[in-house]
Amino acid sequence: MSDLQTPASPAGAGAASSDAPSTATAAANASSAQATGGRSLLPRNTLLRHLVVLVICAVGAVLLLESTDLGFNAQVGYVAFYAIAAGGLTVLTGLNGQISLGHGALMAVGGYTTALLLDADEPLPLIVIFLAAVALTSLVGAIVGVAAARLHGPYLAGATLALAVGLPGLALYYNEFLGGEQGLTVSTPDRPDWFTEIIRTLSGGSPSGVKWIAYISVACLLITYFLLANLMRSRVGRTWRAVRDQEVAAELAGINLGTWRVTAFIVSAAAAGLAGAVLALVVRLTAPTAFTIVLSLSLLTAIVIGGLGSLLGALIGSVLLVFLPRLLRDAGESLDMDAAQAAEISYVVYGVILVVVMLFAPAGLVGSIRLAWLKARARRAGARARG
Amino acid sequence: MQQFVNLTLGGVITGAVYAAFALALVLIWRSTRIVNFAQGAMAAITTFIALSLIEGGQSYWVGLAVALLAGLVLGAVVERLVIRPVEGGPELNAVIVTLGLFIAIQALISVLFGVNQRAFVAPFSTIGFRVGDFGLALSPNTLFTLGAVLLVMLGLTALFRFTRVGLAMRASAFGQEVARLLGVRVGRMLTLGWALAAVVGSLAGMLIAAEVTFVTPTYMDALIVFGFVAAVLGGLDSPIGAVVGGLLLGLALSYVRGYVGDELVGMAALVILVVVLLVRPGGLFSTTQTRRA
Numbered sequence: 037m038s039d040l041q042t043p044a045s046p047a048g049a050g051a052a053s054s055d056a057p058s059t060a061t062a063a064a065n066a067s068s069a070q071a072t073g074g075r076s077l078l079p080r081n082t083l084l085r086h087l088v089v090l091v092i093c094a095v096g097a098v099l100l101l102e103s104t105d106l107g108f109n110a111q112v113g114y115v116a117f118y119a120i121a122a123g124g125l126t127v128l129t130g131l132n133g134q135i136s137l138g139h140g141a142l143m144a145v146g147g148y149t150t151a152l153l154l155d156a157d158e159p160l161p162l163i164v165i166f167l168a169a170v171a172l173t174s175l176v177g178a179i180v181g182v183a184a185a186r187l188h189g190p191y192l193a194g195a196t197l198a199l200a201v202g203l204p205g206l207a208l209y210y211n212e213f214l215g216g217e218q219g220l221t222v223s224t225p226d227r228p229d230w231f232t233e234i235i236r237t238l239s240g241g242s243p244s245g246v247k248w249i250a251y252i253s254v255a256c257l258l259i260t261y262f263l264l265a266n267l268m269r270s271r272v273g274r275t276w277r278a279v280r281d282q283e284v285a286a287e288l289a290g291i292n293l294g295t296w297r298v299t300a301f302i303v304s305a306a307a308a309g310l311a312g313a314v315l316a317l318v319v320r321l322t323a324p325t326a327f328t329i330v331l332s333l334s335l336l337t338a339i340v341i342g343g344l345g346s347l348l349g350a351l352i353g354s355v356l357l358v359f360l361p362r363l364l365r366d367a368g369e370s371l372d373m374d375a376a377q378a379a380e381i382s383y384v385v386y387g388v389i390l391v392v393v394m395l396f397a398p399a400g401l402v403g404s405i406r407l408a409w410l411k412a413r414a415r416r417a418g419a420r421a422r423g
Numbered sequence: 424m425q426q427f428v429n430l431t432l433g434g435v436i437t438g439a440v441y442a443a444f445a446l447a448l449v450l451i452w453r454s455t456r457i458v459n460f461a462q463g464a465m466a467a468i469t470t471f472i473a474l475s476l477i478e479g480g481q482s483y484w485v486g487l488a489v490a491l492l493a494g495l496v497l498g499a500v501v502e503r504l505v506i507r508p509v510e511g512g513p514e515l516n517a518v519i520v521t522l523g524l525f526i527a528i529q530a531l532i533s534v535l536f537g538v539n540q541r542a543f544v545a546p547f548s549t550i551g552f553r554v555g556d557f558g559l560a561l562s563p564n565t566l567f568t569l570g571a572v573l574l575v576m577l578g579l580t581a582l583f584r585f586t587r588v589g590l591a592m593r594a595s596a597f598g599q600e601v602a603r604l605l606g607v608r609v610g611r612m613l614t615l616g617w618a619l620a621a622v623v624g625s626l627a628g629m630l631i632a633a634e635v636t637f638v639t640p641t642y643m644d645a646l647i648v649f650g651f652v653a654a655v656l657g658g659l660d661s662p663i664g665a666v667v668g669g670l671l672l673g674l675a676l677s678y679v680r681g682y683v684g685d686e687l688v689g690m691a692a693l694v695i696l697v698v699v700l701l702v703r704p705g706g707l708f709s710t711t712q713t714r715r716a
Contacts, residue, residue, distance in 0.1 A: 129515070183701060186704070198692055199693055201648045203690070203693075208686035376533070377537060381530070384531050386527070390527075394523065395505070395520070398516060
């Protein structure tokens with residue numbers, strides 16, 4: 037069951053009424069079966085439906101990685117870590133209504149944990165390292181969440197912004213342990229033999245380290261989104277939405293607002309931690325310069341463009357984050373700017389997009405399309421009822 | 424002892440600039456209930472415009488005048504074009520819009536002026552006064568900084584206290600409907616508020632640039648956080664609170680910088696902010712707790 041609210045008025049999409057965000061996010065995270073009026077080819081059962089989607093996506097990902105060159109494989113790794121973090125953030129901001137500008141700092145926790153653990157003489161298995169990164173980041177997220185649970189709107193934004201500015205300073209302060217300004221180089225973990233065998237049978241080539249990391253990134257992305265999607269469609273997701281939209285009513289229904297806000301923060305931080313771990317592997321370096329405010333704001337850009345509260349939107353936004361800068365950089369360099377200047381053009385575009393989306397389509401890409409679709413269906417149904 | 428005196432002096436001076444910046448945030452918060460996260464970037468771009476003029480051979484004062492004027496225009500334009508549609512809307516939308524402005528303007532500085540750091544020459548000597556063999560962290564330039572901040576504060580106080588425009592601005596901030604009924608052009612007052620705030624922000628940007636002597640497009644990043652913390656210390660609603668909050672924060676961060684390490688200043692600001700928000704959500708000087716819907 038989904039608690040989809042059909043927009044009450046045709047002006048629901050563009051008008052910035054006070055219930056626009058809830059309508060918009062409700063549209064953005066309506067289940068696909070609901071959005072298509074139940075005439076879906078996918079099973080009605082949520083878990084089954086998500087499993088089918090997961091398998092389809094996994095097959096698609098393997099085909100994509102095997103049919104493209106190594107350069108593109110590396111890009112996929114970038115998309116994966118952005119998308120994992122953005123998925124966690126969209127759950128927090130879209131479903132639970134808590135904005136966070138500190139997710140870049142939380143990614144730093146996951147990234148540094150991974151870098152330190154991989155640096156050991158006898159490194160633990162990769163999966164254990166990733167779980168450790170997730171656990172530690174969740175712990176930090178819990179602490180931040182407890183502080184954040186009592187704040188709202190601009191106060192929360194300011195506090196998490198302070199986190200994004202302050203936390204990287206720790207890496208500079210403990211520079212013997214955390215590598216200071218230069219950061220820590222991350223050693224690529226060894227490829228297991230079974231992976232080599234599988235790739236041989238698939239495409240006949242011998243895989244490289246880049247390909248191994250691309251597969252790890254995509255696997256992490258799919259698992260994260262599968263778990264988050266199930267969570268969003270469960271009692272937990274509904275409770276988060278209740279806390280976002282109707283504080284008083286939720287409290288009267290026996291929901292402890294603080295607890296659920298902290299829970300949302302922990303889940304979101306866990307995703308950010310995993311994203312940081314993947315980032316460490318993909319970029320092969322964790323340095324304070326990799327986790328600036330810009331990273332946090334980029335994540336926010338991705339989820340706002342895609343549509344707050346929609347995992348698909350977070351993924352689309354992350355793809356934009358990776359591929360838009362390359363297009364714009366080429367454009368800038370053709371206007372004979374130096375590379376660093378040309379790279380900044382994309383951020384001008386991000387900023388403008390953020391403003392424009394918020395002014396004209398607060399539901400973002402996915403949400404706006406869903407809203408338009410729902411309105412058209414409501415009109416058709418109305419016409420049928422009258423006719 | 425010398426270190427303590429100098430850290431205190433340094434704290435008061437940086438605190439004065441934080442206070443000016445916090446004041447700009449408070450001006451906007453009072454009238455529109457929006458925290459302008461783009462404040463730092465807006466101040467930075469006006470500073471870069473001034474710096475280009477100064478590098479082109481103009482005097483510092485021409486640069487300062489242009490920076491303040493650019494701030495005035497930028498603040499008014501931003502409010503009219505971008506902020507007006509989200510005023511009174513959901514909190515989150517306004518926050519995201521100002522963050523979008525922050526990203527766009529900051530990147531625009533890099534595109535227009537390049538990403539390299541540039542030297543910013545202070546208008547007065549930055550060599551500290553000496554008392555006997557005791558070098559003070561107080562120079563003609565820091566005196567100018569203090570004087571400029573003080574002048575702005577007195578000017579704003581006078582504006583709000585003794586002029587009709589100031590009264591109209593306070594009325595619009597206090598109750599838009601009532602002010603409208605009494606013939607105040609509330610829209611104009613909001614634009615004016617943003618314009619004034621941007622001027623104060625620009626001034627803070629120019630003063631900071633002279634203190635740090637090298638500016639990059641991101642040199643105001645930390646200041647938006649410090650200004651916000653200072654404003655929250657004062658409760659975000661009172662100009663006096665913003666000034667006191669700025670000075671307190673300046674002192675606290677100066678001691679952290681001197682006795683602990685420069686790297687942890689950001690963390691210290693975060694800790695102070697969280698403690699204040701958890702213990703006294705209405706700021707240090709709040710007396711009555713109003714229930715926020």
